[in-house]
Amino acid sequence: GIQVEQSPPDLILQEGANSTLRCNFSDSVNNLQWFHQNPWGQLINLFYIPSGTKQNGRLSATTVATERYSLLYISSSQTTDSGVYFCAVPQVSGSEKLVFGKGTKLTVNP
Amino acid sequence: EAGVTQSPTHLIKTRGQQATLRCSPISGHTSVYWYQQALGLGLQFLLWYDEGEERNRGNFPPRFSGRQFPNYSSELNVNALELEDSALYLCASSLRLIAGGPRYNEQFFGPGTRLTVL
Numbered sequence: 464g465i466q467v468e469q470s471p472p473d474l475i476l477q478e479g480a481n482s483t484l485r486c487n488f489s490d491s492v493n494n495l496q497w498f499h500q501n502p503w504g505q506l507i508n509l510f511y512i513p514s515g516t517k518q519n520g521r522l523s524a525t526t527v528a529t530e531r532y533s534l535l536y537i538s539s540s541q542t543t544d545s546g547v548y549f550c551a552v553p554q555v556s557g558s559e560k561l562v563f564g565k566g567t568k569l570t571v572n573p
Numbered sequence: 574e575a576g577v578t579q580s581p582t583h584l585i586k587t588r589g590q591q592a593t594l595r596c597s598p599i600s601g602h603t604s605v606y607w608y609q610q611a612l613g614l615g616l617q618f619l620l621w622y623d624e625g626e627e628r629n630r631g632n633f634p635p636r637f638s639g640r641q642f643p644n645y646s647s648e649l650n651v652n653a654l655e656l657e658d659s660a661l662y663l664c665a666s667s668l669r670l671i672a673g674g675p676r677y678n679e680q681f682f683g684p685g686t687r688l689t690v691l
Contacts, residue, residue: 498682506663508682511679559621559667560606560629560631561616
């Protein structure tokens with residue numbers, strides 16, 4: 464099945480810094496989701512992005528489907544950005560089964 | 574618009590018991606998914622229900638089962654609980670796929686049920 468790898472596994476920043484999180488996938492996909500898992504465990508939808516670039520406030524994401532990767536950019540980080548960021552892709556084209564990466568744990572210090 | 578809801582928030586059981594977890598999807602969503610997030614194992618797909626039918630299941634034993642009700646809410650049942658079943662169980666919902674429509678619909682997740690097996 465498809466493999467999803469995220470890097471880095473851990474990231475520590477000072478408030479105000481920028482960061483880039485990466486998601487590589489082993490096969491072509493027709494979609495990709497980025498999530499933020501808060502300290503209570505809930506997955507918050509960030510982006511639904513099969514290709515191209517989307518922006519939402521201080522966050523933006525770019526997926527280059529032909530090269531099998533996606534990037535999540537966080538600018539001017541805040542302590543509330545702390546948590547684990549996951550990317551997920553459908554198991555096979557058209558599948559409803561999401562395969563998740565292992566996540567990037569982000570810690571933003573004041 | 575209300576999001577996906579799950580109950581209970583926490584559940585404590587002992588080995589051998591049965592656990593029942595509940596999920597209500599976003600209004601208008603007919604597909605419900607269950608995922609397990611166990612320590613060290615990441616997020617793994619468990620089950621997918623749509624229109625009352627089980628459409629797909631992950632690599633989990635048959636003691637993990639569930640159902641979907643006519644109002645599209647869902648239950649996950651775990652029988653003969655084992656210590657390694659301790660995990661966060663997340664439910665998600667999405668619009669159903671339709672012919673000629675998108676080949677994938679965005680999934681939205683609930684807050685989860687944390688199951689502890691003692």
